[in-house]
Amino acid sequence: MLTNLVRFKLLKKHFKFRDAYALFAGLKNKKETIVLPKLNRKIYLRPNSKDAETFEEIFLSHLYDIRLPIIPETIVDAGANVGFATLFFKIKYPDASIVAIEIETKNADAFRKNTTGFDNVTLHQQALYNKKSYFSIADPYKATNSFQIRKADSPENSDIDSVTLDEIISEKKWDTIDILKIDIEGAEKQLFEKNYENWLPKIKIIMIETHDRMVSGCSFTVMHTISKYNFILYTTTEGTLIYYNLDLIALPSL
Template identity: 40%
Template sequence: MMDIVRVRLKQGYRYFFVNLLMTLGVNKIQILKMTFPIFLRPKSSDLLVFHQIFTFKEYDMNLGFSPKFIIDAGANIGLAAVFFSNKFPEAKIMAIEPEKSNFEMLQKNTKEYKNVSLKKMALSNQFNFSFNVVDKGFGNWGFITEIQDSKRKINVIDTVKTITIDEIMIEYNLEYLDLLKIDIEGGEKQLFESNYENWLPKTKCIIIELHDGITNGSSKSFFKAISNYDFSYFNRGENLMFINNRI
């Protein structure tokens, strides 16, 4: 197996070249402007996540400010955290990922970034709940979390505790939350159903991917909550970006 290849190609060439590298067994890639190499797993959704973030640059948005604190909810293998860490090197980043194999890759990809801290938990609107991590066959980027149910046994691969945004803001003594990235495979439905009144109006920017195909009502829950506040809306790929006009 080849160890590391440095990639300095433009978007179109990068897509095909990195795909080729993965078929040849390369598991570590160094990208121009990224401080440290990136680790990917063969025959997984890691390659698709890589292209979303580094080839098609779906998180490369003009925020209008430099965030000092970022929550990466649904951090997967850490590629968004790596991107944000390189773009905003002064920012502290809290990366949250509930699934064990993804979390191990998250640790591997962020271990050299001293501004990134990790939590193997599930982001929720409820404090100290137990959530099941469920594999519904969507691949490594599609594990979902559900409130623990003693009757459900099928496809449950792990159990994790929940953490709320209010808890994180208290832990880090934050008056405002600069950037909240959410990609939690339908968990956004519950997150925005209640208990957002303290942190949502204090959030400067939200980048979110909605998953009605996984959890019906995810979009409805999110838009109902955010419509109570003065946010501007932008679109980039599968992600929606909302900027708080009051902060």
């Protein structure tokens, strides 16, 4: 359990004093809208949701906050939820171009509110997958941060379609993806099962949370596929695995 002083110090790592104080007070008092005067933006936290918990997970832990050997220019935020990982990356790497992917409509709407005004941020309200497919959306845990996809029997009976990393790379005309952040509630198993041969060698850094508790075999499939290439598991942070592609970046000194 973090003390108030520690919470405030952690917020100051990412935000100016006035914004950190506004966030500290707003989170403590369960505000739905928190105004950040220095950033000139607002943070929106929906009532009866996991939004505040998700914000704290990203900004009060070292989930993605590690020293990298590169300054990322291209980022994919897969499983973007309401936009707090994208917000984190955009504050830390303001010149980066970010493609976010989120399957659920209310989350996608909240994402747009929380990232409004950012340059070079694109949202795909689709599922990240290994080929063109159609899905229904399931909410087995009755939460706002753990939606899953289920294969639909036809486009007409689906809630959403898919996008592939090959499509994103082609659409954005990127040579590489500098950071691929993946938190997609078990769909990482299918993503790494097939059709990865073109995009995977183009990834410099993978930040991935696997969900074996949701879909059996996620961790094995991800690790087995990544092991075919020159990646190293550099570190883990709060359950997230951080891989470096040694063909594209130099291993940082410890």
